[in-house]
Structure formats: C-alpha cells, structure tokens
C-alpha cells in the first residue's frame with residue numbers, strides 16, 4: 001500500500017532534536033514520572049504497585065480502572081465504549097482502517113492532522129476536502145460541507161479543537177455537522193486530542209461521541225495531560241463499532257503497556273489539577289505570543305480559542321519551508337511550515353513549551369524577521 005509522506009511528522013523527525021527553541025512543540029510541557037506522582041499524591045503507593053506489577057499483556061481492551069476514568073471525560077460514555085490505543089495516532093488509524101474501503105467517500109477538513117485525509121486516500125477512498133479558511137475563523141462552512149456530502153459518504157473527519165489553527169467548534173456548529181452526517185448515514189470521527197484545552201470557560205468542550213449515535217471521539221494523554229511519552233490514547237465510540245475495531249486491533253496492538261495504563265490512570269485520577277496546569281501554561285504563553293505579534297507587521301493570526309497551536313499568516317512572499325529553514329539555521333528557532341500541512345503561506349507555531357523557551361524563541365524570531373529583506 002502506497003501512502004503519502006506524513007509532512008508534519010517528517011519535519012519534526014528531521015529537526016526537533018536539533019533546535020534550541022522548539023516553537024513547533026504541540027504537547028504541553030511534559031511531566032516527569034516524579035512530578036506526576038507528586039501531583040497525584042501517590043508516590044509511595046505507585047512505586048509499590050509498579051514494583052509488584054506482573055508484566056503480562058494485561059487487560060486486552062485496556063484496564064477496567066483506566067477505561068472507567070476515560071469514560072468519565074464524557075457525558076454519556078461507559079467503560080464499554082472505550083478502548084485504549086497507541087496514542088491518538090493509533091486511535092485514528094484504527095478507526096479509519098476499520099471503516100474505510102476502496103471506493104468509499106470520505107470528507108476531511110484541512111488544515112488538520114494529515115492522517116485524516118492521507119490514510120483514507122491510501123485505502124482507495126475518494127477523499128473530499130472541506131477547507132477551513134481564516135475568514136471563517138478556521139471553522140467549517142456548512143453550505144460547503146453539505147455540497148460535499150452524498151449518500152455514499154462513509155466517514156466525515158473533523159478535528160476539534162483544531163491543529164494547527166486553534167479554532168473551536170461550539171455546540172451549535174457541532175450539532176449542524178451531526179445533522180448533516182446523520183442525513184447521509186455517515187460516521188463522524190472527531191479527533192479531540194486537544195480537548196480540555198479551551199482557553200476560556202469550560203475547559204472540556206462537548207465531545208462528538210456524546211452528540212451523535214455514529215460519533216467517534218479519539219483522544220490521548222499527550223497534549224492536555226502532558227504525558228506524550230506514555231503513548232496512550234483511546235477511542236470512544238458506540239460498542240457496535242468498537243467490536244469491529246477490536247478485530248483490527250488484534251492484528252496491530254494486542255494490548256497497551258501495563259505501566260503506561262497505570263500511569264495514565266494516575267493522571268486521570270487528578271485530571272483537573274493537570275488540566276489546570278496545562279491551561280495556565282498555554283494561556284500565559286498565548287498572551288506573550290499575542291503581544292509579540294502586535295509588533296510584527298510581517299505576520300498575522302486568527303487568535304486561537306483552544307489547543308496549543310496557532311497558524312500564522314505570512315504577510316510576505318516566501319516559501320514557508322525556506323523561511324523555516326533559514327530561521328532554524330540562523331536562530332535555532334523551530335516552526336512548522338504550512339507547506340508540510342498542505343497550506344502554503346502559513347507557519348504553525350506551538351505555544352505549549354516552557355514559557356522561557358517561548359519568550360526567548362519569539363525574541364530571536366523577531367530579530368530575524370526584522371532583518372529579512374522582504
């Protein structure tokens with residue numbers, strides 16, 4: 001099976017370990033194991049549990065405790081609606097692999113995480129792109145979505161909050177998308193890996209799994225919970241679909257790691273404390289970014305409402321990859337060029353890293369932009 005290169009992942013693989021200021025990072029500054037156990041107030045108990053843990057495959061669908069805690073992130077999901085996966089990346093892949101067959105029609109927003117359109121395309125689906133535009137606040141246009149949906153639409157893929165734009169669909173808009181999907185009988189996959197990082201108001205917005213009988217939510221410990229190294233994600237979906245997904249999962253997962261699941265359960269048992277820490281980091285950094293942008297005539301943005309990333313529009317004529325490579329070489333600052341996310345003319349910036357890294361990186365980038373002959 002041929003598949004397109006995963007632009008953003010290849011970019012990160014190539015450069016993220018060589019930069020000084022990682023402004024491409026999307027995970028909220030990661031926790032150490034010690035920090036996690038202290039936040040949860042269970043250091044001694046956890047050490048004893050882990051030392052005694054027998055490293056078998058463990059619970060195949062995910063431990064009962066963890067699945068109950070994950071279900072607690074939703075209004076209407078029980079443990080029977082949850083299966084653990086290798087990150088949200090594994091969750092998305094499993095959902096698409098289970099649902100999509102050659103000739104199916106799939107709709108995906110763009111920009112988004114590339115899995116949502118490149119995997120269906122590789123499986124032989126006809127993929128239709130629903131563009132998210134700055135003039136709409138990077139939200140889907142419902143007339144455009146309706147014009148793309150047919151009776152053959154198998155799956156609609158959305159991403160809420162959106163990576164890279166940080167846009168957030170409210171309940172009214174989600175409901176309209178659900179109505180459209182329902183009219184076509186389509187499944188609706190919402191990648192909710194940044195859920196819990198709404199900047200103002202309720203941190204955890206409405207999940208598609210709670211809104212629609214064919215709604216599928218994918219999530220993980222990586223972003224909101226600052227634990228990407230656990231490589232632990234999940235799918236929340238109707239049991240009838242999970243039964244099919246499990247048949248695929250037997251071929252590529254067996255089970256997730258017992259230590260990972262244990263630590264994920266520790267984190268979710270103090271989810272409010274971790275989510276509050278994450279929210280404080282991203283909202284503080286976003287204020288710094290916004291103030292910095294005020295003095296930057298060569299860049300503009302639609303201010304993100306959620307998540308950890310913003311999509312900066314380049315108000316000058318240059319290939320985004322050329323700009324990013326020059327910036328990295330001259331200053332050590334890493335961004336992601338829009339071209340690797342199929343949106344030339346933009347730069348993705350992550351504002352989830354250590355505040356000092358964000359401040360210093362922006363300062364270096366400002367000096368570089370001022371000298372740029374454009």
Ligand SMILES: Cc1ncc(COP(=O)(O)O)c(C=O)c1O
Nearest residue numbers: 087088089113163193220222233
């Ligand atoms: C929208 C989106 N979905 C999924 C993933 C994969 O996350 P995980 O670390 O949970 O596999 C990412 C990572 O950047 C992402 O941005």
